[in-house]
Amino acid sequence: MTQLTELDYKTRLPDTPVKLCLSLFTGALTPHSLWQSAPFRRKFLLRALIMPVSTFKVLNMITQHPAYPELLQAQPRLPCRLHRPYLSNQLTRRECTDAIIFHYKKITALLDETAFIKHLSGEGIRLCSFSGKDGGDYYINFISTRKLDREGEASLILKRADGQMLAEITFTLCEKEQQAVIITGGLQGPNNPDSQQIVQAATKNLYGIFPKKLVFEALLVIARLFNVSRILAVSNKAHVYSSLRYKNRQKHMHADYDSFWEMVGGVPTDRAMFSLPLATTRKGFEEIASKKRAEYRRRYELLDKLTAQIETGFRLKVAMSF
Known part of the structure; x- marks a missing residue:
């Protein structure tokens, strides 16, 4: 298993949502000790297959982000954020997906x-x-x-x-x-x-x-x-x-x-x-x-x-x- 802090993200981090999903599932990439658990990784893949569109959108946002490695290490559950209730139990999955993507787009634009x-x-x-x-x-x-x-x-x-x-x-x-x-x-x-x-x-x-x-x-x-x-x-x-x-x-x-x-x-x-x-x-x-x-x-x-x-x-x- 490769720890995120040892990676050169420009050449070694998965550069597509599918590759990131597979790297997390196999344990090739473990941004946090949570991902060292095989049951955790299996649940991630199963839920990603159940809700592929929202998972793909979040993983795509992560892989395209200029602070990709830092973001993934600081928020290691971000790839599976939408697999659990998030922000409010009154929001739809689509609303939660849009909220996460907009948040990081906005914060990235506002902060150097x-x-x-x-x-x-x-x-x-x-x-x-x-x-x-x-x-x-x-x-x-x-x-x-x-x-x-x-x-x-x-x-x-x-x-x-x-x-x-x-x-x-x-x-x-x-x-x-x-x-x-x-x-x-x-x-x-x-x-x-x-x-x-x-x-x-x-x-x-x-x-x-x-x-x-x-x-x-x-x-x-x-x-x-x-x-x-x-x-x-x-x-x-x-x-x-x-x-x-x-x-x-x-x-x-x-x-x-x-x-x-x-x-x-x-x-x-x-x-x-x-x-x-x-x-x-x-x-x-x-x-x-x-x-x-x-x-x-x-x-x-x-x-x-x-x-x-x-x-x-x-x-x-x-x-x-x-």
Whole structure:
């Protein structure tokens, strides 16, 4: 078996969808330890034969991508992404296929090669960093990670300086009616035994902003930079882990999606989705009790800093055509 990192993709990686399919099935190419399992590879081939058109389209996108080896290594389940529920249990296979292809086409056009590969790395792109009330540092990274690949292709992850994850929101860029749309398939907080205490401490240090609210605010900035016309989000009912296939994984859903989307101004739509606002409304200081104005001022300053850093960071990293 040949490990992907040992390959010169220009001469040795399979250059067609059929060749890639066969290389993965035979074990000649193992971008991750998952592909070292013969049962996994047999299931892949069987499902590829059952759904050949969608599988071919995704494999073709992979083999034609300028960052083919990095993409396959960062997202080793991408060749079989459509063989399982993905993004929302309300979407058709064709919609999921189109979403994956559009996402990578759009992201590749927006980011230069270095930035695209960076967002595939274990660290991702550092979008912003800031200090909380107690002086502790926080940061938000833009990353494509396989551990969240059922819920989307890219994530915004808020962490403390010590690496403790506080919130992550996962999405895929799609196209609807010739307009770019974000579909948010995942929203999670920490999964620690003391997660409630961790979130409460972070909220206090972030001047009363919930960690999930902060990554949502970051998503709104990304949506503006990517010229997104609409943001959709899965409800509890539409989440992939609500699929019959993942019944035993529903314990991994620690978030009440419906309540959060309603809190940020989301409106229920058809197909068990929410339509989210493209911007949030801030209270005027005259509406805020005098004893709370200082806290709100610092909160707004933090949000303004987050926005400015993300805009500056992506302007430095996006391709010249953006």
